[in-house]
Amino acid sequence: MTKILKLLSLFLLALIFSCCENNIINDNPKWAIVIHGGAGTILKKNMSPEAEKAYKEKLSDALNAGCNILEDGGTSLDAVTAAINVMEDSPLFNAGKGAVFTAEGKNEMDASIMDGSNLMAGAVAGVSTVKNPILAARAVMEKSPHVMLAGEGADEFAKSHGLEIVDSSYFFTQRRWESYKRANKNKYGTVGAVALDKDGNLAAATSTGGMTNKMKGRIGDSPIIGAGTYADNKGCAVSATGHGEYFMRNVVAYDINALMKYSGVSLKEAANYVIMKKLKDQGGDGGIIAVDRAGNFVMTFNTTGMYRAYKNSAGFSEILIYKSDN
């Protein structure tokens, strides 16, 4: 009887431990990838089963695009680029095809990428002709002496480096979007990806169309290294989504990294403090995904939902939308 009680209490302890460590895998997977497709007021009651299915399928496509690279021993940089590419090409998300319009009825897109192994980073802001802004951000990182290019200069740079240029009409497909618009009055859908590769290197990337009806020239947190995107092998890789201005004032992506490095707290504690306490107290809606070098990862948001998914070499994988999915 005592033995049974002992076994039972051990089982209960294990259960409690696994609940507390939700979203944190501690067996050092060889690789891991986490993606998001935006956080906001995303409620199951407002979502049609068709829309939910479409979002989950596209998140799965993006996740697999990244996983295939990581499984083959590719870099985290290539994995996040591939995952973002898939989401940029889908009209479901507010990035690339499907980006929202400015108050002037134009698309102005932002993107950034960072390599945690050497702190190299690239970003574009306000681009309007390059098909995949994340490829332009990566070209800035790899083929220019700069970190950030904006506006015409960024579009011209992308073109001069052979990236695919499209007519601005490409970014919006009325027919494909109409069916989802009724279900989602507000268009969320900044997309992001963070990854750890087999070499132990971290990378992060983010791409967005910005805020609906934003002022001409407005730059949000997505292309800002430190606010919307950060990757540092000594800490973690982070991609953010939400009300950009709050993420900029609080330097959210870097703040989580700094808390880990300077306070010695875990990734989960750092993310919880920044998103659920600091930002929430200020009224800053949104969330982040992040992964550290041990493969611990978080998907932390203070809204009712965040399109999100993860997969790692330990065999764990989930595709989630609502807060209640946690």
Add this chain to the structure above:
Amino acid sequence: MTKILKLLSLFLLALIFSCCENNIINDNPKWAIVIHGGAGTILKKNMSPEAEKAYKEKLSDALNAGCNILEDGGTSLDAVTAAINVMEDSPLFNAGKGAVFTAEGKNEMDASIMDGSNLMAGAVAGVSTVKNPILAARAVMEKSPHVMLAGEGADEFAKSHGLEIVDSSYFFTQRRWESYKRANKNKYGTVGAVALDKDGNLAAATSTGGMTNKMKGRIGDSPIIGAGTYADNKGCAVSATGHGEYFMRNVVAYDINALMKYSGVSLKEAANYVIMKKLKDQGGDGGIIAVDRAGNFVMTFNTTGMYRAYKNSAGFSEILIYKSDN
């Protein structure tokens, strides 16, 4: 004899302490302001006495513009704005009048400002017609829902809020610059200011013309909240100058603030670690000025010079240029 030795050793200790605490005043002044006019390869042997005098006079003008406000009980936000305005209006510095040219022969200026009492911030990037970019940054903070506006959108916003718009020819005055050009082959001169006011509030501001011959659309660290500028009453106010790309990748201004808050080190230790160790190891040239709520301040740079000056209510004031001035 023993008594004399004791007194002597006490005196030596005090001397050592005061040397170690160079640039740090610990008697909690009511207000303090620190300004910079750029860091770089600034050597006395290459500087004419006339140029040196001109720089010192203009730094003094900028310092006094800020001091007058702080002495009268004005805000740190008004003080840093006033100091930056004076330097933007001078062709000596690479900000406003006197801004450098892009590879296309155009002026594209960046500026940012932050209020440490509430983390509100404003920035403009790539403006080319507003006479004082720092006023445009402040208008973004106070009169828009956004933190950052770039390009035409930013210029149009500044105009719509009644800021002075000038022809692009205003920013370069050949005649006034020519006499200094010979002495300074490379044009440094991003300008910045940080201040503590009598209410205990911190503010920071930075303004620049960017890098000489920079690519069209290049955005550096100056308009990036967290990289070139940050202010937080809980930590410090920072303005940076140097090779912007390194400052962006390392989120320098926020990093100093984060180190103070999360590691509990002093402002001086945080600034030394970031500028003299992290940046130096990476080859990132430049420096920062910073002040905390106790009135401690630093002017830390890893180059041969930084135009810099400080003044506080305790009566301390200096105007310095070279490293050897320390």
